[in-house]
Amino acid sequence: MSFNTFGQMFRFTTFGESHGPAIGCVVDGCPPRIPLTAADIQHHLDKRRPGQSRFTTQRQEPDAVKIMSGVFRDEATGQDVTTGTPILLLIENVDQRSKDYSDIKDKYRPGHAGYVYDAKYGVHDYRGGGRASARETASRVAAGAVARRIVPGLSVRAALVQMGPHKIDRSRFDWNEVDNNPFFCPDPVQAEFYATYLDSVRKEGSSVGAVIEVVAEGVPAGIGAPVYGKLDADLAAALMSINAVKAVEIGDGFATAAMRGEENADEMRIGNDNKPVFLSNHAGGILGGIATGQPVVARFAVKPTSSILTPRQTVDRYGRDTEILTKGRHDPCVGIRAVPVAEAMVACVIADHYLRHRGQVGEGRAWPFPMPGA
Amino acid sequence: MSFNTFGQMFRFTTFGESHGPAIGCVVDGCPPRIPLTAADIQHHLDKRRPGQSRFTTQRQEPDAVKIMSGVFRDEATGQDVTTGTPILLLIENVDQRSKDYSDIKDKYRPGHAGYVYDAKYGVHDYRGGGRASARETASRVAAGAVARRIVPGLSVRAALVQMGPHKIDRSRFDWNEVDNNPFFCPDPVQAEFYATYLDSVRKEGSSVGAVIEVVAEGVPAGIGAPVYGKLDADLAAALMSINAVKAVEIGDGFATAAMRGEENADEMRIGNDNKPVFLSNHAGGILGGIATGQPVVARFAVKPTSSILTPRQTVDRYGRDTEILTKGRHDPCVGIRAVPVAEAMVACVIADHYLRHRGQVGEGRAWPFPMPGA
């Protein structure tokens, strides 16, 4: 992907800084005649929006999205539909407090991108991380809300499955619980524990990491492409591009290293509708970079928020040793709000591959094939 | 990345199937006047070449590379140098035995890409996996050999750090041992164990997974780019695109999920040469998608080879239940030969980002910066 543009057929370009006047994105390549209103997008932005519980940053941003182009009223239905041309989604920033950062404007926060941006560009937008802020992810969620509407029957859901060292109990995994707690946790028992745990982390002026799992159902078999446009390669890039993500795995992921061939490879049978059925899903729905038709399953790790209230050794941009203590307003576990962001990125990757596949192959060939001579 | 092309400024496109007449790649965007001979590339191909020990496939391929374009004799030095135009690297296949596959030509091998290619394209090149074969990775190694010559002072090394459930002992990690055993293992004690272990796996007609670690030193601070062209996002895609890879992590990777902010974020001090020094490298050399100047560290998991001698349930392309047992010639641990492939992919990503950075920023600004008014 190039700079700030994601995708090939379904593409979006994001812009904006944490403390600038606005953030947002331009979505391009979207198929025409898809019903789309600001409310459709707002619904997803509201899940990611900060300041909704004591477990996320207290910055108050309504994240109200405006559709500035690319939709038009369809006279026949009275609905606003996409036109197939660029969709500008604009979100104004309203609760910047740049002076929170004036004490540290020449210092680099350990674990943040301040130093590397300065090493690269010679510019240091110290106000809340500037372009490197996780605030950028609101734009991803907005683009993802469009992407979700492209592939018929697609469902993309994510959940937090580990906070700090504490994993959920898989036997209690319930998608319906995800929206019942402020952690997007599918295990209601562990969610209660997380509340206590994260309170203590926050009060200590510390932060903690997390693991998120994303599951996409209804991904058509055959989308994806060899060998550098693999669906899993693009998913890995998409998830790794989210702020603070340090690891990505598909299906059984790192666990496959310890497996034997006969444990790992998913066997097949012919199912009732004459389609192949896999007897397991170690592959996480992808083989050879192409979707098998099973659920696509990915997991990724989010590192602990680097902005903490504990003093840390660092340097400033004039080459001097110093100390830093980041006040500002921060998430004690930035992994929580990565949940809707991950859903958005996975939806974008799948929408993009769906269109790319349709371009190259069109309707394709109905499986199974007739036997030669039959 | 698009289809079979990797990279933006430093680009390569691979072609060829396991049992076709040849494989190879076209490298494009390479800077001019870089000395390059076939021997420079052959050196790296020889590391990946099959049939060198009983622990890899017994297919005998010399993997002899020919440079068919893009170099020219420099009259002043007598050296062959790159011209800046496309470099075709051609490797002929010589030891195809397609009839090994005739028994299974209509069946899908579990864990392989046979079914998904057929679902996508309606074509089933059963001969050794066709385009989906790991044989394609020879082309990557060839491209990587060119990439290694682009960034001054860059070193990229990889090693196998886990086979099956057996990790190396980190206290014995020695890069010099990597070429002393057939596993690219940096722990000589564990390497001996791996020989016995893999023999038993092989004799059981089974296979096993592995974890590989790649370390790039000499990566200039500042290369990489926000926010969808992140260095780690591109590394994740590059490594995930290697056959059989199911997981990728950067720096402390999945372990960061369990960490506190004060453990994870790398503190900084001013070093002797007035450059910043990091006091640790949990980040694996990348923050905000941009290189910090520390070693770039990545790890990835390779699943166990799916072609095994144990009978497995599967279906054929005509919609019938059946069984399969893959004879052919296969690696009992395909992760071993992923080691030189990983080095190549990481070298390509870094070369590409080096050129992209030079394009946007040029010489850049010398760090540290003068104090305003000073």
Added chain:
Amino acid sequence: MSFNTFGQMFRFTTFGESHGPAIGCVVDGCPPRIPLTAADIQHHLDKRRPGQSRFTTQRQEPDAVKIMSGVFRDEATGQDVTTGTPILLLIENVDQRSKDYSDIKDKYRPGHAGYVYDAKYGVHDYRGGGRASARETASRVAAGAVARRIVPGLSVRAALVQMGPHKIDRSRFDWNEVDNNPFFCPDPVQAEFYATYLDSVRKEGSSVGAVIEVVAEGVPAGIGAPVYGKLDADLAAALMSINAVKAVEIGDGFATAAMRGEENADEMRIGNDNKPVFLSNHAGGILGGIATGQPVVARFAVKPTSSILTPRQTVDRYGRDTEILTKGRHDPCVGIRAVPVAEAMVACVIADHYLRHRGQVGEGRAWPFPMPGA
């Protein structure tokens, strides 16, 4: 180029429709630390702005641009500079009169994109041409204003050299006259004639075409690239992508067809500063797709405005024969306002190639070269 994004290293994506709330662009890949204010951009937009004379559309758009991201105050100089991250340039539409179009909302205007957009997308934004409106070119001018600041010493100027069948007199060509008349005409005598001529065209409810010439000086020798990234190929695409353009030529263009080899090929001599001097510039500053260091010269034809007051035969989107007469507010010679647009596009192409060249080649090799053995 993909959809609504132009360029590879220096990139911009435009959005917005003629009668939507706003138009604009996101510029990405811009080098950092380039001083940039809204006034720098406004200066160029004001040249293209409609309603400035009776010879252009009477729509009153201030085309006031706002920089919404990608610049930051440099503390040392007090200047706003680019940060190297996306620059959102937003221009609000203020003088939409969509009801002008309500009579013709189901009809296709001959010569316009209405039918083909509908054939492609199944959506008909009849309000002033929607996305296909020449209003989009304001975004190009904004992007071009940024591009102009990238290549040191670059100057890009354009002029109208033919209106209808009436060419300028080349012996009177004077760049200083271009801003002295409402036609960007470098021949002051012909400019007076054009005023009378265009008045009569306008009063007849008709329109007329034009030819524009663009000259870029200070283009570094060596930028451009074989063989599909040629500088002239990208210029041709960039100019052809401007609304209503039907032809592009470089240097002597179509006239070269009638030439002999000895007339056309530009001879060379060594100049005073030891650099090569060309004795003519039939090539228009480009050979083999790469800049020679001479002025880059391009010309293009703009067809007559298709919206005219004369009734025309057409069809509607429901498959019925009908007639159309376009009231609205239109340019009698849309070629006039193509002049600043052409400058912008040429500046963007050159900036993009400058960065692409710097990426691949870096500082390059000082010409002439030392003789081997000398």
Added chain:
Amino acid sequence: MSFNTFGQMFRFTTFGESHGPAIGCVVDGCPPRIPLTAADIQHHLDKRRPGQSRFTTQRQEPDAVKIMSGVFRDEATGQDVTTGTPILLLIENVDQRSKDYSDIKDKYRPGHAGYVYDAKYGVHDYRGGGRASARETASRVAAGAVARRIVPGLSVRAALVQMGPHKIDRSRFDWNEVDNNPFFCPDPVQAEFYATYLDSVRKEGSSVGAVIEVVAEGVPAGIGAPVYGKLDADLAAALMSINAVKAVEIGDGFATAAMRGEENADEMRIGNDNKPVFLSNHAGGILGGIATGQPVVARFAVKPTSSILTPRQTVDRYGRDTEILTKGRHDPCVGIRAVPVAEAMVACVIADHYLRHRGQVGEGRAWPFPMPGA
């Protein structure tokens, strides 16, 4: 387009130099299951092949193409079909005579790319122009032969319509005559004149330019895209990227500058099959960058061959004034062999846009549309 790769969905990357061991291309993104044999491609290469008459270079190259990957025998039909993966097309060079160039190895040929390649790369492949040779166009013809098979019902034909100052007589235009003379001239009377004329040009050691016209029929209405991926913008780039091309026009092209709106805009009526019929085709089949369904018509100018037997002033790469006289073997009118090359490039652009359109829009909406409320 990037460097040596053309296209987005239907892509090809060419490689090779005039006097290297081989040239060719890798075609990627081709839809699967398209019947394809070397003979299908050879047919088109044979039209471009040199040495077939006294009017083209006497270099004897069989241009025998080999398909090295990307096709597979379909068991059901016995046909070789594309697999959807990369197709390597390899053409060996057999009649290099590099010593023809040894006299001029340090000199730049006026009108050639020698100087600019050297200024860019610091490398001078003097052997027949190296990568800048028109020999590269054989690779384009090979790729084009694949492209032609993608869009159902597409026909792409080209003809030479002007040699030197001598245009054909349009009233005698007959596509059936094109293959009856060595000039691809559709006017048999003018073809006879060209034989005499070009003989005299050749004997004088000179060369001459030409104009070629390309017509694509069966281009589906709706392919193409706003606003930087316009069909005509991509055609302009594709044709301008052919060696020696200096101008491109679509439809009435430069002539539109002199037209009135009522002359130029093509009126529409409903035809017999309820599809729109245009009453003229001044637009050349493209409006707003999107195909109208009419024939796509383009014309381009090819400059006279720069390698001539007349001595010319030039410089060498060591900064010295000198003279040059190019012996070698050259086309007196390189425009002739541009005819099959142009067909190939136009076929590639249309195939690419066809797939891009199918990706974004799929089946689309049947025109005309139902009336709301009807």
